[in-house]
Amino acid sequence: MTDTALLTQSLHQLLSERPYVRDFFAALNLTPPDDEISLGAFLDGIPAAHLEEFALDHAILTSQCIDFITQMEAFQSRETSTVREVTIKAGVDKSGSKEQQDLILRSGEVVCVVGPTGSGKSRLLADIECLAQGDTPSKRQILLDGQVPDENRRLSGEQQLVAQLSQNMNFVMDLTVREFITMHAESRLISDVAQRVEQIFTTAVDLAGEPFTLDTPVTALSGGQSRALMIADVACLSASPIVLIDEIENAGVDRRRALDLLVKEEKIVLMATHDPLLALSGDRRLVIRNGGIAAIIETSDEERQGLGQLTALDKKLSRLRDQVRHGERIIFDLQQLAE
Numbered sequence: 001m002t003d004t005a006l007l008t009q010s011l012h013q014l015l016s017e018r019p020y021v022r023d024f025f026a027a028l029n030l031t032p033p034d035d036e037i038s039l040g041a042f043l044d045g046i047p048a049a050h051l052e053e054f055a056l057d058h059a060i061l062t063s064q065c066i067d068f069i070t071q072m073e074a075f076q077s078r079e080t081s082t083v084r085e086v087t088i089k090a091g092v093d094k095s096g097s098k099e100q101q102d103l104i105l106r107s108g109e110v111v112c113v114v115g116p117t118g119s120g121k122s123r124l125l126a127d128i129e130c131l132a133q134g135d136t137p138s139k140r141q142i143l144l145d146g147q148v149p150d151e152n153r154r155l156s157g158e159q160q161l162v163a164q165l166s167q168n169m170n171f172v173m174d175l176t177v178r179e180f181i182t183m184h185a186e187s188r189l190i191s192d193v194a195q196r197v198e199q200i201f202t203t204a205v206d207l208a209g210e211p212f213t214l215d216t217p218v219t220a221l222s223g224g225q226s227r228a229l230m231i232a233d234v235a236c237l238s239a240s241p242i243v244l245i246d247e248i249e250n251a252g253v254d255r256r257r258a259l260d261l262l263v264k265e266e267k268i269v270l271m272a273t274h275d276p277l278l279a280l281s282g283d284r285r286l287v288i289r290n291g292g293i294a295a296i297i298e299t300s301d302e303e304r305q306g307l308g309q310l311t312a313l314d315k316k317l318s319r320l321r322d323q324v325r326h327g328e329r330i331i332f333d334l335q336q337l338a339e
């Protein structure tokens, strides 16, 4: 937007599209009226004596206000930069043998990482997280949209390319759920903060099963509820195009729904898991052995057909889990469970 267009825009429109402008004026002890007066007219009407207190005159104020808005716009557009493809260029396994092939992950794809304990699943996730350039034990190289990510982008972490959902989630802040989500939404300069807070909260409660409220302190959330809140937050608010997940455990999270949510947002999802339900929900499985990608298994039609049965079985197990949780007796017929 040109400077003139900004200055002729009404404060009402400006403040609704760019609520952060209030902060600019708050720092000068000014409260802009939310009405049809233009930004330029409002700036001109500020008494010179008031500006002198801040060592400003009208010309400097106008130029600083425009710079502030322009920089905030640049910040926002950088935040939403996206990645359609991640290439993992072959590295070496723990014995130094070269991995067989490069691999391309695309947005909207869920790729599961499977392999025994200590095989190197977390190493692969970490290589992507740090955008490795042959400088990690695996010697893998990560490309974004076919290009070597520039060094600043890699080291600054400013653009939050990767969101990581790790297994051990502990909140240490003394905030309510509402304050936590609001703080994140405000830091992303979202214009409809209240609406977004509501969306993330409803999604999280939906995923968690066990209800909590917006006034629940985050430190009082259960493991499953915290995880559900973070998944909802990543899906609905985070601009990160790549999501790394270190297993979504059974406890208290609707795993299939969580995955669907992330895929709907066209993210590239890479998930270390041993859960058959999640493994079959993915498009591919990377089999890790001795630190290297030893095989890539595409989920077959036959496997997908089995997914229906597995989901039904999983629902039955969830019901049993709920019964245990609610202190009920568990009497069931194994045969019935398998049907």
Ligand SMILES: Nc1ncnc2c1ncn2[C@@H]1O[C@H](COP(=O)(O)OP(=O)(O)OP(=O)(O)O)[C@@H](O)[C@H]1O
Binding pocket: 092, 093, 094, 115, 116, 117, 118, 119, 120, 121, 122, 123, 124, 137, 138, 139, 290, 291, 292
């Ligand atoms: N290609 C490699 N070259 C050298 N070292 C590696 C390689 N891959 C993994 N390692 C190392 O092997 C160790 C185990 O790897 P990692 O923690 O990634 O395994 P994991 O599969 O995630 O295990 P778990 O399932 O127990 O969490 C780590 O110290 C890791 O740095």
